[in-house]
Amino acid sequence: MKKEKITGTTYDNRLLKRLAKYMRPYSGIFWISVILTILLAAVAPALPLLIEHTLDNYILKGKYDGLNTMLVLMMLLLVLQTIIRYFHTLMTNTLGQSVIRDIRIQVFNHITNLRLKYFDNTPIGRLITRTISDLETIANIFSEGLIQIIGDLLQLVVILAVMFYTDWKLTLIVLVPMPLMIAATYVFKEAMKSAFQSVRLWIANLNTFLQEHISGMAIIQYFAREDQEMRKFEAINKEHRNAHIRANWYFSIFFPVLEIIVAIATGLLVWYGSKQIIADVISPGVVVAFIMYINMIFRPIRELIDKFNTLQMGMVSAERIFDVLDTNEFTPNTGTLENKEIKGAIEFKNVWFAYDDEKWVLKDVSFSVAPGDTLALVGATGAGKSSIISILSRFYEIQKGQILLDGIDIREYELSFLRTNISIVLQDVFLFSDSIRNNISLNNPQISIESIIDASKRVGAYDFITKLPNQFDYEVQERGATLSAGQAQLVSFIRALVHNPKILVLDEATSSIDTETEEMIQSAIDNLMEGRTAIVIAHRLSTIQKADKIIVLDKGEIKEIGSHHELLNLDGYYKKLYELQFNSTGI
Template structure:
């Protein structure tokens, strides 16, 4: 359930440059955000300066008219700061959300194009974390991190400049506790770095755990594993809680320490400043202004730590997201052939295939299927039947040999064209949480409602569909939970039919349905196969007796090949399997 730990840097120029590519379409918003940040920093010391001027020139001089004017100026300044801060927050949030919208599209687009081998060893929950929560963390880089850090640093520079200009000696006195502040900040930053990495790690772990266990809830309940799995979840949840508590504990220590350091600076200011005022070397307005300056210096420094952590968390998330985007496990789409017609001739020429190196699943497989013929693959579980059809659609790449379609290596065809040419009906039907019609057409606008209904009638599923509430607009629940296995299988079969494939692949397509439904599908199969090249994988030999050619696979090797009658005459593996099935059925 764990994943490799990524040690993110607080600032990574390379990652930041990559993220800035996604900012380019919104450079106007970015520029406005930066300008507003500079304005906020520039006018930050204006209020203390006005307070100082008002106290020395009007309050101590009892000038009520001037005091009224200064109060109006202060009110106007506060309104201006409020407006700037409002638009600054709006712009940075808009920028952050726009960037992660584009990044999320890029991540999803990339994930959907990864070859199946990648998903064999990558937990789905981890990819969900990357696409959702990690991207939200990146948004904070723009709304609460990078631009805010620049603004706080600019504000510090401006305020310190004004303080030194006003009274350099008093400024030095105020800055005496600053080394303590810097030391505390550094220790806190390093501690938070580790804590936040643990938090992100356990968020990913929990997402992975929940995705796997909710998807497999049937197995958990069938085997009464609720209590055992709950104990595992409690352990993972406790680790997640502890990581958050550890992070919050550091905050609970850090902020009181900063308050103490601020109090020390304020005490030094009052001690030294009061002596200067009594000696008539300093005005009271300067002391009041410096009290305000202290808060304006220490508050950004205190918040800088939090914002650096936000930036650091964003960098960690960015590193993880770009690790997904940099995953070079896509099926190479180097082919360009896109012929107007496909005859459907399939040739496997000495094909070797392994999911892991040298652990061969298919060994030196060779056969030919002529256009319009039906090939059946039989064999025990693990013989290599499903692997054969997976490499035909290039979900996995062959290690040796070649597969040809109409005399052309399948790698020379444009990938989407190749896969649209082949329609596959699987044993494990997946239906989306959408309407029946959308599950059939997969939201392809080129497929009309009339075509869907016609295909359903051919399959024999039209009657049961129109009896559903809403008919073809009936909302199927996730994974087709509200339909029977037979109904879900029929819908998947209509899905294959309506896309009008040149090559049809049936992978145990009738194994999950009852005898009556199987009869409906078998009749539709007979109609659909006419004029199409078909490959059938089936354990029920009754469904493949009409096949033009039957291949018996065993441990990745072709053991027997021929028609049903030819294989029975051989009196080999197929004959034994046939006798076993039909004798057990009492035939």
């Protein structure tokens, strides 16, 4: 499994500016959050001031007349703070979840438009990490990070201003240990940067491993690889655990250090404040208020570290999300031609194609197919048959040559228009966890249930579907696990037909269907191909004998072209393949 690189910066103003763009639709919520943040900072020193006033002017002087009033004011202040904090939390979380909802939609839309080559080189588990856990971390920037940092800084400024106004000497005494806290914070910040990046890396690697192995569970069990794969999982999980332990270890050191610094500040305050009280320079209420101020100063500083770590993790996740969004591996949709009646004439002119550099999969391939004709592609595995289908639909781009549809370069067609006119039935059928009806229509509202039923009858799948619970509303499990291979293949065949394509592609589409089922639908296939250009890839030569033209491929090159009888008369590649199957199957 390919490991992910550690990336990310502690703070990146560029990333914050990009994130800020997603807040614009929710500027009202943002500014309400900011106002509530300011209110929280403003009322923060109110309670110590009330306690100071109550102690000095009522309790120590034995005045009890106004004491109840002061207690009621304190309770009202606490209720007010609770209400403000409630709405503050509600607004910041609403802002965070709204932003990541929009980013997640954009990421998903972006991923679905990337060319297939990107998915060939990118583990699916890593993309899942991006769209789920990394985005949740970004949400924390808004709900627990950025606005909270602003609030803590405001509270710190307000409290320090009140302290300096009350007694600047006492304030300086309290701030004596501050350099120690700044130094400890800097060391902690650098350590946590590396720790958080490591945590994100191993989460991505863990997700990738799980996705791959759950998807390939049948292979693991077929070859009894459970123990070996478990050991691999244990190794990855161990690194994941160690990354979290390292992060928690830094926390376990840092926060006790902060408590010691707070204790030092409190000790200095009591020592110096007691002297000042004895000398009748300050009142006891001031010292009590300053003890509360110490907690109110250092608590925001402690929370600032926490929020800073949240912001830092968010920066790492944001960089990874934007790395996906900045990926420009798209199939260029340069064509503008659409709403044109497609007849289905296909021509390949000197086409060269490679998936990687110049490791040519197709070499100077040229052929043509007339509208309504059937072309069959024959050859050994790796000969380039499926590649022809992929480049026809522009899933991959050719390096040399030209592909024409009705005499027009396929790159001049609008991409979605081109693909909607080509329906493909693959050997490896993929069905979503949804109803049979939705798997056929792909939630296209223009495809009616009547057209689905009609297509199922023409294919010969109507009987087995109507015997299922809920019939066309039967819920198919992931990858069609509750259907047989042949049934799943038939569903995919119906899916291709209801989209009424001008070009029908069968990529070894009958390989998963038993002989009886194949015979049942063969006549239907012949009728359905009538009036459509069809390209058929098949190992069973018996299924392509009626093709108008057969191309024999070998190592990306065309060796023979002709009809079934013409190729037999050539006494070449095709005849050898035919005789091999005849001798082994009795065709």
